[in-house]
Amino acid sequence: MAVSAGVISQELVYRVAYEANKRAAIAVPKDGLAAFEKAFARETKPLARFVLGQVLENAKLAVADERPMCGDTGLPRYYVKVGNTARLEGGFVALERSLRQAVADVTHDIQLRANRVHPLTRRNPGNNVGVFAPNVDYSFEPDADWLDITAVHKGGLFGTDYRMLFPADGVDGIKRFLLDTLAEFGRRGLSCPPVVIGVGLGGTKDQCMRLSKEAACLRVTGDRHPDPEVRALEDELVELANRTGFGVMGVGGDTTALDAHIEIAYTHTGGVPVAVSQFCTAYRRATARVSAGGEVEFRDDPVWFTPYYRREGIG
């Protein structure tokens, strides 16, 4: 059945979500490839260099063969940005149904690992769909009638941690916590470095965790926060992480972090919640925009952190 003009059809949402998941599983986005190439070019340790060379080769073969880039295909999830005036056939309930269906179908067709199981019984439905799975997170954008769908297949059981600091701990506290997290998970490559580090700073505890993951997964390498103090700290954290010398897989090497992104949120005056997430070597993300007219455009940069999303005032 045709939908009225300016309404985004569910059939299209399904197709775009399907394609986004397929791309995420298989193809390292351009910004990721560039970062891996840079790491390879500057690596001075022979074993680390050999492994980084293999990572680049793997990225090529995955695309050539249409195979998932890592045998652990992670947990498929979505970030959906909705234009304020976008109209969806069947509304958000239909949207979520399409998104869930796409994960189930891609799991079968691309042969993703069925990773999602019941946490107690370990029952596996076999399609990466279940209670609260896949996650769907939303944000909104003013003066827009389009729909952005980003699929992320985040890998790594490990690599994420949270703690509450006191304001007196300052930047030292943040740096130490990052080092603690890297030391805990980077040594045997539990987090599979080189990683993109995402730091959530401030907000409430749950916000802080969420922001750290979004910072790790939804900003392209090289991107910097608009706040000059935050962006300076981003540079410092990359440098700090790389001075540890864990390197790829923790075998000892020059690049442990491809980049570091920090997202801040206003927080309780008495504390500094901080969370660290790590986007592993399986750098899996794909974004597409569906216009109100039904055109579809895939792009590299999710542009998730818009000025509106990070807004400070009331409006």
Add this chain to the structure above:
Amino acid sequence: METLRPREWHLKAPLSQGDNGKLRPGDIVYLTGPTYTARDGAYRRMLVEGHEPPVDLRGLTNVTMQSSPAGVEVAPGVYHVSSLQATAGFRYAQYMPALLERFGVKAVISKAGMTDEVRQRVFRHHGAVSLSTVGYGLGAIYGRAIERVLGVYWVEELGISEAIWVLQVKELGPLLVEGDAEGNGFFAQANEEINERLAQVYQGLKPPVFRRIGEEQGPKREPF
């Protein structure tokens, strides 16, 4: 810049004692022959609950992989794997004595290898080696090396992600020798260097006002 490549071996499974004797930590191995996957579910069923394995694993090969491939049933009883990768090995340390003893395993492929203690006590005793996938996620490269899925067992009992997959592989690699048959470990050496650097990067950063339980063990120790 050092351009040295690691030493490289192309070996056939089942592995011979001679094969294992040649390998040193940091070497790279490519394996051809049969192997089977096993992880939490299969270990528990075979080694804790005492079920007989669904096929004669010991007779088949002496190489096992701690993995759950990304694969599906394409027709009833016919399976295909797209991508392959191993999971963190240290968490299965408790199962290694029984696994090596009962199934005659001589090589365990994991992600990042075994604990020092198990490598020295169990692997050395059996002349077994611990191999690690690299990357760690070279799923497409490892997936390509699968020539055939010989069988998938215990899908009903354990679910597809914990089942035993018997695979015929060709030049499965690169795999890093993480532990040799004499108990020497790659990460034990690599960590010494890293720990020195780590001590330097922590220098000058004041510890937080409020510590967390367990934090005092220090960042040099591996937390397992």
